[in-house]
Amino acid sequence: MSAEEHKAQGNKYFAAKDFDKAIEEFTKAIEASPEPNHVLYSNRSGSHASLKDFSKALEDAQKCVEINSSWAKGYNRVGAAHYGLGNYDDAKAAYSKALELDPGNAMAQSGLSSIESAESSQYSQPDMGLGKIFLDPQLISKLKANPKTAELMNDPDLVAKLLQIQSNPQAGMSMMFSEPRLMTIMAALMGIDLNMADPEASASKEPADKSEPNVTPESKSKSEPKSEPKPTSEVSEDVEDVEMEDSSKVQAEELKAKANALYKQRKFDEAIEQYNKAWELHKDITFLNNRAAAEFEKGDYDAAIATCETAIEEGRSIRADYKLIAKSFARLGNSYLKKDDLESAAKYFDKSLTEHRTPEVLSKLRTTQKDIKTREALLYIDPEKAEQARLEGKEFFTNADWPNAVKAYTEMIKRAPEDARGYSNRAAALAKLMSFPDAVEDCNKAIEKDPTFIRAYIRKANAQLAMKEYSQVLDTLTNAREKDNELNSGKNSLEIDQLYNKALSQRFLAIEGETPEQTMERVSRDPEIVSILQDPVMQGILAQARENPAALQDHMRNPNISKKINTLIAAGVIRTR
Known part of the structure; x- marks a missing residue:
């Protein structure tokens, strides 16, 4: 597989929140790439960060900015990793660099705001004496440098607990007594030698699966930093940052609702502007499909076609729901129908049905195909x-x-x-x-x-x-x-x-080998003959004809009666000689 194919698989796993597999695929993409690709390192950094493995996230983020020092998002990755490690000063520097490159970068702004909030929290909460020990912004870095605590800092869950104590020392008291390693760390910070056991042995007492610590759902949620920066999503070439996914999606949905209201008011230009903003915030091709609908109603069919083509291309790359892609194809068909290009319209209606079959599109396809034949027939007339x-x-x-x-x-x-x-x-x-x-x-x-x-x-x-x-x-x-x-x-x-x-x-001709009597018997069973003979009017006419044969000539002037009389004559029921 090529680097692009591995990258696409990585994006797919990232979207499904299967970060371990995402890391595997991005690693393969990096190995298969003919030259260093900053986006791949950024993607893998985001995946490591999602697993709270901020050390590896930082390594990849630093490699990303090494390859492309002018890409703001690389510094956002560096900032997020430093924040996760508790290195607030380094995180600030990285986010500041991102803003220097891109003054409107929402991710960097959000990151700096989160750091500010976290630092403010440290000073505002009552600490019962713990704040003096854990207040240092360089706490994590110093613990990593301390031989007695360096190994403990490899556990991301333990680091997360330290960050929580930093932001809320009072709440950290209960955690201190339930986590022996925190007592060891506190003793090391205070310069007390507790003859602590080997860090690896101590760590081995933790659950085997470090990604799922043995805590209740409530304590697990508290163990994560409350003010972790929430990166925004970049262009479609990069995976979305999980921290910002929900908020950006909510904002995008709000913009879509606003655009829908404008659409109903037939303010199509304003609606298109809002759909564009929604798409920039969150890559959901529904926004592009809606924009195409506004362009269609506006009468700008070429623009609608271009938007639908973009929606299909983007939808394929992000593995969008096939129903959404089917809508893009159907809207392409409708646009070409308005342009009186029946062949193209039929082509895209057919493509829509291959993605998702609906009665409405099937009916349009059949009608269009019928119109094509009709037009061809009319053009052929000469x-x-x-x-x-x-x-x-x-x-x-x-x-x-x-x-x-x-x-x-x-x-x-x-x-x-x-x-x-x-x-x-x-x-x-x-x-x-x-x-x-x-x-x-x-x-x-x-x-x-x-x-x-x-x-x-x-x-x-x-x-x-x-x-x-x-x-x-x-x-x-x-x-x-x-x-x-x-x-x-x-x-x-x-x-x-x-x-x-x-x-x-x-x-009423005789069948070969049939006697006259047999022929007459067969004819008399003929349904039409039986019907005529049972007709009261015909019974009266026949009775009159038996006494006065010439009376039949008068009745023959009536076409209906004439037909019945001729049928009886042909059958031999009435003999003229």
């Missing part, structure tokens, strides 16, 4: 090329080249989708290829485009007849006859009647 395709199709049809005729008529339909002739002509070619259901579908489209196109009705009836859908044939031809009489004065009536009679006769 009446001249449609006519050229029609003539090519006619030539193929004449030469009995049905497949190429279908292709040519399909091209005609694409070039002129509103021309009913293309569908009707393709139906004729499909019928030749025995693809009757497709032929019927094309005829329906032709009739939809032009309800007066009689040829489409006739072609549809022929396809239905080939599928032996006799009842549907009769309905289609009845509609054709009505339109033809209305528009063409019955110009196509002969062809319609011939086809109609053909359908009737074929419907």
